[in-house]
Amino acid sequence: MANQTLDDTDLQILQCLIDNSLRSHKEIGQLVHLSGQAVGARVRRLHDLGVIDGYTLRWNPDKIGQTVHAFVTVFMKSNTAHTAFLSFARSRPEIIEVHRVSGEGCYWMRVRLSGGGALNALLDEVLAYGNYKLSLSIEMVK
């Protein structure tokens, strides 16, 4: 296999697919001056290199009733609570994303819920592991 590095064409293809992963290789090929098959080969390489992890949707949670979008910074109350907290976080589908962070708090997470009641219930459960700070997203402006 070739060089581990990506050239400009690879990045262009990547950007193009991030924008719309259904674009055909042929169409992308016209942009980057390659045949569709050559684009296909590069996409496969991006996959092999681990640059591309998978294909997914851009979608609208509030259209299925998940109107609350919030960010929660968690401050663990003890050193032993970490693994328990992690398995809790992983088990909850309303917790979309969790990061171990340095700076403010120990963990940061993004949650999506159907309303204030659900948020209240979730935060109550978080309290078992530590304190938190909450930011509600009013609008995603970018």
Added chain:
Amino acid sequence: MANQTLDDTDLQILQCLIDNSLRSHKEIGQLVHLSGQAVGARVRRLHDLGVIDGYTLRWNPDKIGQTVHAFVTVFMKSNTAHTAFLSFARSRPEIIEVHRVSGEGCYWMRVRLSGGGALNALLDEVLAYGNYKLSLSIEMVK
């Protein structure tokens, strides 16, 4: 057009596509007991209803050298800085996502950068609009 509501099958299809948007309609159809074409029609409806916004990639920014992933909460220093800050944020490709928030600060944003130097430079610019709090993502654990 039909009812505005989505049934369980629609949600199953949605979940399936979020997991892997390249799955064929036929394969999804086998899961939800429909023909591929019926799945296609429902996917089109999800599009029309605005539930599905587009198709994109799950990918790995650190593989292209963007190794720093950070969350920045911004506290505006004046009421007039908002629009300027927004156009600044929108113009910077390293600022991936921006939300207006209630709770901690005025805005929350996610940034991806090539290293500490770039982060330092970006934060310097943010200081023109207000103060900030920074959290570095050590690892995305979910």
Added chain:
DNA sequence: TTCATTTACTTTCATAGTGAAAGGAAATCG
């Protein structure tokens, strides 16, 4: 230099996925 190898591409071809159209079954409604 010359020949062999590698890399990355194009073209060709067989296969699979797609949307459009036509037709059918069940539910709704006057």
Added chain:
DNA sequence: CGATTTCCTTTCACTATGAAAGTAAATGAA
């Protein structure tokens, strides 16, 4: 009761795809 609507299936034509074969340029060794 028949008409309409909704949602589905089947069929069909078209397009996108990956595999294979062939080509051209670059690299490297004798």
